Amino acid sequence: MLSGAEKTYIEAGAAQGIRADGRGLLDLRPVTLETSLLPTASGSARVRIGGVTDILVGVKAEVVEPHVNAPDEGLMSFAVECSSLASPDFVGRGGADLNAELSQLLTRLYASSATRELRRGLALIPGRKCWVLHVDALVLDSGGNLYGALSLAVRAALRVVTLPRVVIIPGEADDDDEIEVNEEVFERLSRSEDAPVAVTLSAVGGRGIYIADSTSEEEACAKAAITMGVNLAGRACGAVSGGTGGVDMDTLKSMLKDAVRVGGDILKTTDSFLQDDIARMESGEEVEPVGFFS
Amino acid sequence: MPPATKRSRSRGGGAGGLEYISLDGLRIDGRRPTEVRKIRCSLGALSRADGSAYYEQGNTRVLVAVYGPREPHSRASIQHDRAVVKCEFSTAMFASPVYRRTWKGDRKSTAAALVMQKAFEGVILTASYPKSQIDIYVQVLQNDGGALVAAINAASLALVNAGVAMSDFVVACSVGFVDDTFVVDPSSLESASDRPELTLAVLSHSAKIASCQLDSKLPDGESFERALEFATSGANQIFKVLEYEVRKYSLNLLDSRGLVAL
Amino acid sequence: MSTPTFSIVRPPPPSTASAPLSHIPITIPGSTIPTEDLSVRARGTLLSTTGSTRVLTATVAGVITRVNKLVMVRPLRAKYIPETGDVVIGRVTDLAGRRWRLDVNAARHAILLLSAVNLPGGIQRRRTYQDELNMRAFFTEGDLVSAEVQEQWDDGCVALHTRSLRYGKLSGGTFVPVQPELVKRAKKHFHRLDCGVHAILGNNGYIFLAERAEKEGGATTPEMRKMVARVRNAVLALDTEFIAIGPDTIMSVYDASIEEGVELRDMTRPDITAKICEGARSMRAAA
Numbered sequence: 118m119l120s121g122a123e124k125t126y127i128e129a130g131a132a133q134g135i136r137a138d139g140r141g142l143l144d145l146r147p148v149t150l151e152t153s154l155l156p157t158a159s160g161s162a163r164v165r166i167g168g169v170t171d172i173l174v175g176v177k178a179e180v181v182e183p184h185v186n187a188p189d190e191g192l193m194s195f196a197v198e199c200s201s202l203a204s205p206d207f208v209g210r211g212g213a214d215l216n217a218e219l220s221q222l223l224t225r226l227y228a229s230s231a232t233r234e235l236r237r238g239l240a241l242i243p244g245r246k247c248w249v250l251h252v253d254a255l256v257l258d259s260g261g262n263l264y265g266a267l268s269l270a271v272r273a274a275l276r277v278v279t280l281p282r283v284v285i286i287p288g289e290a291d292d293d294d295e296i297e298v299n300e301e302v303f304e305r306l307s308r309s310e311d312a313p314v315a316v317t318l319s320a321v322g323g324r325g326i327y328i329a330d331s332t333s334e335e336e337a338c339a340k341a342a343i344t345m346g347v348n349l350a351g352r353a354c355g356a357v358s359g360g361t362g363g364v365d366m367d368t369l370k371s372m373l374k375d376a377v378r379v380g381g382d383i384l385k386t387t388d389s390f391l392q393d394d395i396a397r398m399e400s401g402e403e404v405e406p407v408g409f410f411s
Numbered sequence: 412m413p414p415a416t417k418r419s420r421s422r423g424g425g426a427g428g429l430e431y432i433s434l435d436g437l438r439i440d441g442r443r444p445t446e447v448r449k450i451r452c453s454l455g456a457l458s459r460a461d462g463s464a465y466y467e468q469g470n471t472r473v474l475v476a477v478y479g480p481r482e483p484h485s486r487a488s489i490q491h492d493r494a495v496v497k498c499e500f501s502t503a504m505f506a507s508p509v510y511r512r513t514w515k516g517d518r519k520s521t522a523a524a525l526v527m528q529k530a531f532e533g534v535i536l537t538a539s540y541p542k543s544q545i546d547i548y549v550q551v552l553q554n555d556g557g558a559l560v561a562a563i564n565a566a567s568l569a570l571v572n573a574g575v576a577m578s579d580f581v582v583a584c585s586v587g588f589v590d591d592t593f594v595v596d597p598s599s600l601e602s603a604s605d606r607p608e609l610t611l612a613v614l615s616h617s618a619k620i621a622s623c624q625l626d627s628k629l630p631d632g633e634s635f636e637r638a639l640e641f642a643t644s645g646a647n648q649i650f651k652v653l654e655y656e657v658r659k660y661s662l663n664l665l666d667s668r669g670l671v672a673l
Numbered sequence: 674m675s676t677p678t679f680s681i682v683r684p685p686p687p688s689t690a691s692a693p694l695s696h697i698p699i700t701i702p703g704s705t706i707p708t709e710d711l712s713v714r715a716r717g718t719l720l721s722t723t724g725s726t727r728v729l730t731a732t733v734a735g736v737i738t739r740v741n742k743l744v745m746v747r748p749l750r751a752k753y754i755p756e757t758g759d760v761v762i763g764r765v766t767d768l769a770g771r772r773w774r775l776d777v778n779a780a781r782h783a784i785l786l787l788s789a790v791n792l793p794g795g796i797q798r799r800r801t802y803q804d805e806l807n808m809r810a811f812f813t814e815g816d817l818v819s820a821e822v823q824e825q826w827d828d829g830c831v832a833l834h835t836r837s838l839r840y841g842k843l844s845g846g847t848f849v850p851v852q853p854e855l856v857k858r859a860k861k862h863f864h865r866l867d868c869g870v871h872a873i874l875g876n877n878g879y880i881f882l883a884e885r886a887e888k889e890g891g892a893t894t895p896e897m898r899k900m901v902a903r904v905r906n907a908v909l910a911l912d913t914e915f916i917a918i919g920p921d922t923i924m925s926v927y928d929a930s931i932e933e934g935v936e937l938r939d940m941t942r943p944d945i946t947a948k949i950c951e952g953a954r955s956m957r958a959a960a
Contacts, residue, residue, distance in 0.1 A: 135898045
């Protein structure tokens, strides 16, 4: 709940280009990121934004049959749960709608042709066997920009996912190929760098003014918001829009351009940060994650 | 890297030749029968909740948040002379070794939440907070056996972190039975569905029992009292760790804020 | 190449420093409090009977405080407990029948009666039926109000009043909630900080920062807005580090952040808050 006076302060600030925490319109809050927190998962990551939005992602892999419509691709299934830890509002079925909306966002983000190579990398025997990655996200705290935090945590987890090496043993007939899973050797996902991040830009206050990485207070003032998936190639992978206000065409074009730019910054900075984590993984060095200790 | 929990799956769990207690009297993970797994915990892990704790017992990991005492969510739940205590127990989708999407409304979770509610209702001084509500939310992040035990212990820490007045400090411990031996704090490998398991929650100072659950009957010849003894000794081991952690955390806060009279 | 608009860091490792001040006894719920006189006890304690002995035990984790013969345990962290005379900031949650209810970060919402509010037209005029209908014109749902705790009723409910010109609806600024045990009980709760920003430090941990005191007018300049943002970030840094929040500690963090050249958006980075709070930390009362 926000008072009219607080909304006015936020909108007037946005008009002057200075937000309540001193950020510029397209500045993002500091992010804390850590990977490989869950030893029993194939990959995991925890992202915190501004100390108020907190997402934990675990990825588990299983061998299944591929989809009939895409026999040469593996599968990715996404499920988001807003934990009651984040708010008593999520108790019982309170978070059900938001869970569905967030799960749907991730599904759409990864469904486009931009991630086809990633999915192809999960295939084992075309038409018969493939990996499915169960990507499960837990929202531990919700302080604005859930889409951004979720997509970032999912990307970081996928970047460090390792799967056991699979060897194909040819059978006598064409349909008899079998797979043998080698639990001793693990490999990273090919094309994990194709994983997109979602950038949400919210229209706040006057015409043509929009902000990135909004706080919950700013979200309460937003008239409309556009969320765009952006990948390393600068391509848009899915877009979602919401809100009851309209956005004029010029502003929309400007927002889409800025979303790609901001997304690019996020991807570049995140990847150079993850170099350390990935290098450590590949050298087999084990580092005790900080996790939830303080 | 995923740990070697494949043994039980490939051999079908126990009866088919898996040795739980070696000739030296050691369990699969090297523990003695009366030994509790390594505990690591941290108070105040979540900043938004009024109180919180992160708790690890072996490979079982839970997070607990306490919201309250606070204005009750619905008028229907208001009690004029005391606080209402509500619990929720939820397991993350990536928590089990075998992938399983559980729902927090399922039978096991609801049962666990009820056990916790009854245990803590008895120890929280609810009369000090009339017409209010105290919520305890459990999120299991990784389950290698003893999730309810971990949840109860973490909840005690979270309630202390929230400053909720209690008559005593609740500590839980479980006891299993493998290879004709009682084992304290069984891991998931040591807990099978047909084996007896006792989960005990005690008040640490008065030694009264806050809650006692026995799954499956004890084998003939073994007494309930013996199982209780093992569980109580385990609980005492755990209490020492938790008491130390509370003192360390409190001293850190005191050091930060200073002895300013507020 | 454009500079990145955000920073990404690893979470800071937990401190391995040994427990400081270890000579101070910390209680845990259920632990015995040594005391001569069992009849004189206060908050944080419980009289219990074990067998034939009566014993005083602690109900929270805290420090034993003895004032004259009164024994109590002050919890180091707890929900705000209102005391008469406290200055608080509340958020209106609902209104009906000549009163508003406000969230004041306590176990229950507080009540603000229509009769306890300053109304236009004189300080002591009678409340009319019109006033009752117009309640939303004064304070509506979501509004932030500064008030004083007037009294506590038998059922534990707390009544507020805004019968001084300094209290009332808050605007022109930003709301910052912190842990209530960090706000020192002081003579003053309305401050004009050295940098020019106005701060109301509610005993209940609710803080309001504004560009100017309520009654002045005029537009806000970007410079002023940045100062308010810097104060806001300084307050949050103190909250994260669990350091007492007062005009002195706030300005210490404010000045340190400028001296260290910390950008506004980086002040809340976990690796930076400890650094800018060093000075404030050393201001705490010695043990």
